[in-house]
Amino acid sequence: MEISAGIQASLAGRYAVALFELASEDGVVSPVESDLDTLAAALDQSPDLAGLTTNPQLGRKAKMAAIEEVAKLLEVSPLTRRFLGVLAENRRLAELPRMIQTFRQIAAAQRGEVSAEVISAHPLGEDQIASLKQKLTAREGRTVKLTHSVDPDMLGGLIVTIGSKRIDGSIRTRLNALTQAMKG
Numbered sequence: 001m002e003i004s005a006g007i008q009a010s011l012a013g014r015y016a017v018a019l020f021e022l023a024s025e026d027g028v029v030s031p032v033e034s035d036l037d038t039l040a041a042a043l044d045q046s047p048d049l050a051g052l053t054t055n056p057q058l059g060r061k062a063k064m065a066a067i068e069e070v071a072k073l074l075e076v077s078p079l080t081r082r083f084l085g086v087l088a089e090n091r092r093l094a095e096l097p098r099m100i101q102t103f104r105q106i107a108a109a110q111r112g113e114v115s116a117e118v119i120s121a122h123p124l125g126e127d128q129i130a131s132l133k134q135k136l137t138a139r140e141g142r143t144v145k146l147t148h149s150v151d152p153d154m155l156g157g158l159i160v161t162i163g164s165k166r167i168d169g170s171i172r173t174r175l176n177a178l179t180q181a182m183k184g
Contacts, residue, residue: 012098019083020106033107035080036100053093064088113143117161121154
């Protein structure tokens with residue numbers, strides 16, 4: 001599979017491409033993607049883990065030992081564990097969220113899918129997610145894989161990001177535009 005030069009241009013992209021190629025060779029793309037999803041959820045839910053990845057004061061050996069324990073705790077595959085070890089050794093753990101996002105994009109493209117990130121002010125129900133997924137699939141002409149997050153500061157509406165395209169239907173954005181228009 002050919003991977004775009006744009007993805008490979010960034011540091012996170014180069015690491016994600018390398019992991020994807022290794023996972024493809026071993027036939028473990030799906031398990032590695034699952035590991036990365038678990039890791040992303042852990043990073044979102046644990047400020048301590050997120051701090052571990054970004055704290056420049058922690059030494060290389062301490063980060064390597066800590067990330068190895070995290071990998072054991074999350075029961076990730078051997079390839080993912082080695083990947084995390086390389087990131088810790090090379091002091092690249094701060095880029096992990098972008099690497100995960102890029103890996104997801106590459107894996108989705110390989111499956112003929114497109115990834116869409118949906119942000120809403122309130123949690124969406126299963127029916128709403130299914131309806132949104134169906135409409136986005138019809139619009140894009142290929143299978144859409146949705147990830148959903150909640151941002152109460154939006155007040156209402158949705159923000160949908162598909163690749164480099166963004167559809168911002170949030171009330172916050174509409175109010176900001178109205179404020180700017182009233183200022184003159």
